Amino acid sequence: xxxxxxxxxxxxxxxxxxxxxxxxxxxxxxxxxxxxxxxxxxxxxxxxxxxxxxxxxxxxxxxxxxxxxxxxxxxxxxxxxxxxxxxxxxxxxxxxxxxxxxxxxxxxxxxxxxxxxxxxxxxxxxxxxxxxxxxxxxxxxxxxxxxxxxxxxxxxxxxxxxxxxxxxxxxxxxxxxxxxxx
Amino acid sequence: xxxxxxxxxxxxxxxxxxxxxxxxxxxxxxxxxxxxxxxxxxxxxxxxxxxxxxxxxxxxxxxxxxxxxxxxxxxxxxxxxxxxxxxxxxxxxxxxxxxxxxxxxxxxxxxxxxxxxxxxxxxxxxxxxxxxxxxxxxxxxxxxxxxxxxxxxxxxxxxxxxxxxxxxxxxxxxxxxxxxxxxxxxxxxxx
Amino acid sequence: xxxxxxxxxxxxxxxxxxxxxxxxxxxxxxxxxxxxxxxxxxxxxxxxxxxxxxxxxxxxxxxxxxxxxxxxxxxxxxxxxxxxxxxxxxxxxxxxxxxxxxxxxxxxxxxxxxxxxxxxxxxxxxxxxxxxxxxxxxxxxxxxxxxxxxxxxxxxxxxxxxxxxxxxxxxxxxxxxxxxxxxxxxxxxxxxxxxxxxxxxxxxxxxxxxxxxxxxxxxxxxxxxxxxxxxxxxxxxxxxxxxxxxxxxxxxxxxxxxxxxxxxxxxxxxxxxxxxxxxxxxxxxxxxxxxxxxxxxxxxxxxxxxxxxxxxxxxxxxxxxxxxxxxxxxxxxxxxxxxxxxxxxxxxxxxxxxxxxxxxxxxxxxxxxxxxxxxxxxxxxxxxxxxxxxxxxxxxxxxxxxxxxxxxxxxxxxxxxxxxxxxxxx
Numbered sequence: 001x002x003x004x005x006x007x008x009x010x011x012x013x014x015x016x017x018x019x020x021x022x023x024x025x026x027x028x029x030x031x032x033x034x035x036x037x038x039x040x041x042x043x044x045x046x047x048x049x050x051x052x053x054x055x056x057x058x059x060x061x062x063x064x065x066x067x068x069x070x071x072x073x074x075x076x077x078x079x080x081x082x083x084x085x086x087x088x089x090x091x092x093x094x095x096x097x098x099x100x101x102x103x104x105x106x107x108x109x110x111x112x113x114x115x116x117x118x119x120x121x122x123x124x125x126x127x128x129x130x131x132x133x134x135x136x137x138x139x140x141x142x143x144x145x146x147x148x149x150x151x152x153x154x155x156x157x158x159x160x161x162x163x164x165x166x167x168x169x170x171x172x173x174x175x176x177x178x179x180x181x182x
Numbered sequence: 183x184x185x186x187x188x189x190x191x192x193x194x195x196x197x198x199x200x201x202x203x204x205x206x207x208x209x210x211x212x213x214x215x216x217x218x219x220x221x222x223x224x225x226x227x228x229x230x231x232x233x234x235x236x237x238x239x240x241x242x243x244x245x246x247x248x249x250x251x252x253x254x255x256x257x258x259x260x261x262x263x264x265x266x267x268x269x270x271x272x273x274x275x276x277x278x279x280x281x282x283x284x285x286x287x288x289x290x291x292x293x294x295x296x297x298x299x300x301x302x303x304x305x306x307x308x309x310x311x312x313x314x315x316x317x318x319x320x321x322x323x324x325x326x327x328x329x330x331x332x333x334x335x336x337x338x339x340x341x342x343x344x345x346x347x348x349x350x351x352x353x354x355x356x357x358x359x360x361x362x363x364x365x366x367x368x369x370x371x372x373x
Numbered sequence: 374x375x376x377x378x379x380x381x382x383x384x385x386x387x388x389x390x391x392x393x394x395x396x397x398x399x400x401x402x403x404x405x406x407x408x409x410x411x412x413x414x415x416x417x418x419x420x421x422x423x424x425x426x427x428x429x430x431x432x433x434x435x436x437x438x439x440x441x442x443x444x445x446x447x448x449x450x451x452x453x454x455x456x457x458x459x460x461x462x463x464x465x466x467x468x469x470x471x472x473x474x475x476x477x478x479x480x481x482x483x484x485x486x487x488x489x490x491x492x493x494x495x496x497x498x499x500x501x502x503x504x505x506x507x508x509x510x511x512x513x514x515x516x517x518x519x520x521x522x523x524x525x526x527x528x529x530x531x532x533x534x535x536x537x538x539x540x541x542x543x544x545x546x547x548x549x550x551x552x553x554x555x556x557x558x559x560x561x562x563x564x565x566x567x568x569x570x571x572x573x574x575x576x577x578x579x580x581x582x583x584x585x586x587x588x589x590x591x592x593x594x595x596x597x598x599x600x601x602x603x604x605x606x607x608x609x610x611x612x613x614x615x616x617x618x619x620x621x622x623x624x625x626x627x628x629x630x631x632x633x634x635x636x637x638x639x640x641x642x643x644x645x646x647x648x649x650x651x652x653x654x655x656x657x658x659x660x661x662x663x664x665x666x667x668x669x670x671x672x673x674x675x676x677x678x679x680x681x682x683x684x685x686x687x688x689x690x691x692x693x694x695x696x697x698x699x700x701x702x703x704x705x706x707x708x709x710x711x712x713x714x715x716x717x718x719x720x721x722x723x724x725x726x727x728x729x730x731x732x733x734x735x736x737x738x739x740x741x742x743x744x745x746x747x748x749x750x751x752x753x754x755x756x757x758x759x760x761x762x763x764x765x766x767x768x769x770x771x772x773x774x775x776x777x778x779x780x781x782x783x784x785x786x787x788x789x790x791x792x793x794x795x796x797x798x799x
Contacts (some may be wrong), residue, residue, distance in 0.1 A: 017490060017732050026412045041210050043617050046735065046762035056750060085729045085750050097733050097744065097761070101617055101631065105638045109733065128397035129620030132769050140454075149395040155447035155798055156322075162319050165455055172321025172452075240422045243450060244795050245474035247426070247553060248518065252544075255537030270422040285798075288427060290450040293418050322452035341555055342622065 003040065004108070007032050021095075022110040026120045029112050033096070033126040042098035042108060045123070048133035049095045050141040053088040054167040087106045092143060094120060119144040140165040225361065232276070232302065233355035235264040239275035239297065243282025246309035246341040250281045258344040263351060272298040277354075278331070279347075283311035284324045296331040302364050306350055307333045310340045332365035379503055386612045386629065386657040391621065391776045392438045400432045400772040402441040411435055417783075419448045424795030425522065425787065428768070437779045442770050449798040457758045461724030462562065465755060469745075470556045472760055473796040476515040478507045478547075479738040480796075481560040483760070486641065487734035487745040488562050491727050493697060499690040500564035505643040506577070506680035507550070507559070508736075509673040513584065514543045515739035516666045516673075522590065523663075523788035527604050533593060538586050544582050549573055562725070563700040564693030574685050577677065593665060605659040609774040609786035614659060619773060620766040623741025624669065625790060626662035628654045635737035647679045659789040666791075671740075699725045724753030733761075738762055740791050762796035 002013055004020070009028025014021040024032045033042045090113035100106045114120060122145040123130045134145045135154040142163035145151060153160060162169055242250055253260045260266055269275040272295045284292055296305070307327050310316035313336040317324035324330060334357070337350035393400050402412055413434045419427040433441030453472055456736035469484035470477030482504060489496060496504075521536030539797040544554040550573050551557035551566070559566050595601045611621065616629040626633055634651040652668035654661035693700050701720055702713040719725075729751040732788040735744035741763030748757040767790040774786045 016598075016730055017493075019732060021731075045620055046742060046760070047733070047744055047746065049733075049757070049759040049761075051731075051748055051757045056756070071366070077335075095731075095733075095746065097741075097746070100634050107639075107733070107735075124397060127620065128392050128618050129766055129769055131396065131398050132765060136765075150399065153447075155450040157447075164452060169455075170321070171455060171459055173319035173323075174325045176319065239420075241420060243427055244451075245471055245477075248474060248555065251518075251522075252537060252541065254533075255541065256534050257538070257541045268422070272420075283449065283451055285448060285450050287450065288419060289450070295420050317452050317471075318456060320452040320454075320456050322450050343554065 007035055007040070018110060019107065019110050023111045023113070024052060026112045026114055026118065029094075029110075030121045030123060030126065032147075033123045036098060036108070036110065037126050040108075041100045041102050041104070042106075043127075044099040044101045045109075045127035045129050045133075046097040046099050047095075048130060048137055049097070050137040050143050050165075051093045052091060052141060052165065052167050053093065054091055056084045056088055086125065090115050090118075092116065092141065094137065094143065096123065114143065117144075119146045121146050122148040124148065139163070142166060192336075226359070229359045229361065233263075233358045235332065236276045236304070236355070236358075237267050237269050237274065238265055238270045238277040239272050239295065239299065240270055240280050241278055241280055241292075243280070243284065243288070244311070246281035246312070247345055249341040250279055250308065250347065253344040254349055258348060260348065260351070263348075263355070265351070266322045272296075273300060275299055277304050277306065279308050280312040280327045280331070280333075281308040281341075282316055282318060283309075284327050284330070285322050286324060289324050289330050292327070293330050303364075303366070304334045304354060304358070304364050305331050306335045306337060306347075306354060308337045308339075308347055308350070309342055310338060315340060316340060329371055332371055334365045334370055385611055386655075389449075390615055390618070391610075391612070391648070391773050392615055392633070393772050397619070398444065398769045398772050400440070400442040400775060402435070406440055409435075410580055412440065414441075421712050422526070425792055428781070428787070428792070428794055428797075430771075430787070431784070432780070436456070437781070438464060438782055439775055439778050439783055442772050442775050442783075444771055446765075446768065446794070446797050449794045451679055451795075451799060453760070453799045454758050458755055460695055461582050461753045462727055462755060463720075463724055465758070467556065467558050469760075470558070471795065472799055473738065473740070473762065473764070473793050474555070475793050476511050476739045477556050478504075478511040478560065479515075479736060479743060480760075481558065482508055482642075483734060483736050483738070483743050483745040484747075484758070485560045485562050486736065487729060487732055487747045490732045490734050491730055491747060491749055492562065492699060494563055494694050494696055496564050496694055497691045499569075499642050499684065499687045500694075502680050502683050502687070504560060504566055505545070505647070506677050506684065508642065509676045509680070510543050510546060510577075512673045512739045513670050513677075514540055516670050517543070519666060519739075519788075519791050523785075523791075524595065524612075526784050526788050527601070529595060529598075529601065532591065535587070535590060535594070539584065542583070546573070546577055546580060549576060552591060561693060561700070563692070563696060566693075569684065574681055577681055581674050581678045581681070588667060588670050588674075589684065590713060595663070596667070602660065605663060607658050607660075608778060608782045609659045609662075609789055610776070611774050612656050615773055616657070616770070617755045619770045621741065621765055621770055622766070623737065623739070623791075624662050624665040625741065625767060625770070627652065628665045629657035630655045635735060635742060639735070641736055642684075643680065643793075644676075647676050649673075649676050659785050679760050726751060727755075728752055735761070738763060740793065741767065743796075760796070760799060762799060764790075764792035764794070765797045765799075767792050767793075768797055 004022050008031040009025040015077040063080045092114040095114050096110040098108050139153045139155050268289050307313045312327045315323050335350045335354045418431040419429045429445040431443045455466050469480045473480050517536040517540045521533040524532035548554050551559040611629050612628045616626050632653045649672045652665050697716040706713040729750040731748040733746045735742050744761030746759040750756045
């Protein structure tokens with residue numbers, strides 16, 4: 001019986017590295033956010049992080065699954081060698097890092113998965129600080145937030161093309177000539 | 183008055199022009215050079231005046247700006263070079279110390295500030311990011327500020343120590359006193 | 374709407390909320406004022422002596438009242454996060470301090486700490502205590518730079534020289550330990566890069582003895598200074614609820630009456646083993662933020678002294694974890710042990726691997742809650758790194774703090790939010 005079982009739109013709750021991640025449907029983000037703020041006391045939004053999982057696991061990540069203590073032989077079918085990480089549900093994940101500034105300080109991560117082009121409702125009515133975080137996610141990752149009052153580019157030029165933090169956007173820059181070359 | 187060849191092609195062997203002492207070999211060389219290149223006493227006086235009160239513009243962008251602020255502080259006192267009034271307005275400034283990484287969004291304001299400065303004006307690219315893009319070889323940072331403004335002196339470092347920046351400033355002063363024209367007269371921006 | 378004069382001491386923080394709507398971060402001039410035709414729109418920055426870096430504020434003025442304000446950022450966007458995805462975990466460490474270039478050790482620590490959290494590696498006590506000492510020295514450094522520049526902008530020009538005099542002493546300490554003044558890359562995954570040199574402890578003690586007297590100097594110059602009070606009291610009010618709703622943290626939040634410091638509520642490093650107070654003020658104005666900064670400097674000196682007390686007894690202890698899969702083995706071992714050679718080779722060429730997962734690690738930087746979100750795919754390079762910058766969020770509060778303010782107040786208010794544009798724009 002987890003305290004977060006009543007979150008609207010809940011898909012699953014993941015506990016790893018001493019952190020709780022609540023995964024919800026994209027359509028119920030605003031309800032989940034309101035529930036978390038009002039019922040669970042998470043009055044502080046630390047951060048909104050968008051992650052692009054395009055190409056996740058394609059490069060074989062050979063090596064150990066494990067920690068400082070060594071190979072973890074208990075992960076099934078792998079003998080402790082991790083060849084490919086498990087696939088992700090969609091391409092984009094939006095993580096809302098929440099904090100409860102109260103007598104009982106806790107952190108939680110609200111996570112939702114989006115396909116390319118799928119919008120998600122803004123959480124500005126719940127936490128006004130989301131304004132610039134969402135603009136940044138839009139600017140750098142191309143995620144649209146419906147009902148955002150001012151969804152403009154924030155860090156890049158207004159006429160910039162593309163969303164740089166996506167995995168299919170090149171790093172850019174210049175090729176470096178080395179002095180030993182002829 | 184522009185030099186047609188580098189200083190060393192005129193036979194100038196030593197590099198540093200610190201406080202000239204009596205009967206130094208360098209003084210003889212400089213006198214020789216003056217005769218060959220034709221530097222007049224008035225030009226020398228003007229150059230002396232320019233270098234002794236070359237006012238920088240406040241163009242601190244990032245980490246290098248913090249080290250640039252520390253040359254104003256009392257330990258690395260830049261007031262002894264006459265440079266402590268950092269002018270807010272580029273119209274009153276002679277020197278643009280581009281200290282920090284220049285993003286593409288900032289490139290236009292940088293050029294605008296440079297254009298608003300009155301001749302003669304000099305540019306020091308302070309730090310690795312201004313000189314070459316530094317560790318940020320990516321979509322966001324202009325790979326060297328000399329693509330935007332002509333640069334006189336590049337000061338390497340990340341961030342350069344205040345002493346390094348002062349070395350850059352001193353070399354700029356020497357170059358000005360030796361008659362080297364500001365960068366916009368001898369080269370344009372890099373491609 | 375005429376300007377009200379800044380209120381003097383004793384004014385309560387306001388009722389209700391002052392967060393503008395519909396856009397919480399933009400003050401919009403009202404229709405009636407726009408219709409008068411007397412609104413002047415000016416542009417502050419990005420090159421401006423008083424905006425703490427490349428911040429651009431588009432301000433609507435009605436006489437001297439600021440009726441509209443919008444902040445434009447991004448002039449220092451560097452693409453840190455994308456760059457760090459291309460570098461190994463070890464090579465990514467020098468990127469972190471350049472984000473918030475005034476409190477660089479804290480940035481290094483937040484990145485390194487997040488990686489250590491994912492790796493689940495144990496850091497030796499000597500490294501923990503030294504990191505605490507350096508983080509607190511960095512806090513003092515950051516507050517000194519803030520004090521020097523904010524006071525300079527308000528006209529208290531001598532403060533700049535006094536604050537930077539102490540700052541040079543702190544940078545000397547960093548140089549003594551790490552070899553470089555700023556951006557030291559001394560914090561490594563698993564501990565510290567090198568052992569603490571002899572001679573650090575006496576020098577640090579000298580600094581700790583001198584610093585409280587220096588802070589007394591600054592307070593003599595500013596705290597009861599009539600002009601300073603006139604220019605900072607009653608301005609930039611931010612109530613407790615608005616501050617939390619706007620995501621403020623650090624001195625801004627504590628000046629608004631919220632007793633919240635991550636060093637106490639979620640202790641990391643050695644903060645649960647040192648004794649220090651967290652200053653909290655109730656008035657929520659620029660002056661309160663100034664007082665919080667000054668008090669924090671004093672507390673930081675106390676913390677550094679306590680760290681030195683412990684560190685002096687730790688001579689000869691390891692300064693980095695012993696895990697050969699993550700940390701380079703000592704050079705002497707390379708001559709004799711084949712495994713060490715292989716570990717060294719793998720770590721240097723490919724980089725150590727961090728198990729798959731995501732983690733968010735937050736610390737109390739001098740500006741507030743600095744967080745680092747890391748997502749790893751199990752490989753030698755990060756999949757995603759995101760830094761939660763407190764200054765980015767602090768700038769969101771500018772519109773709320775600028776309620777019915779004059780243009781001269783704007784400099785004081787933006788200064789008091791203690792923003793560093795490197796971290797705003799990343």
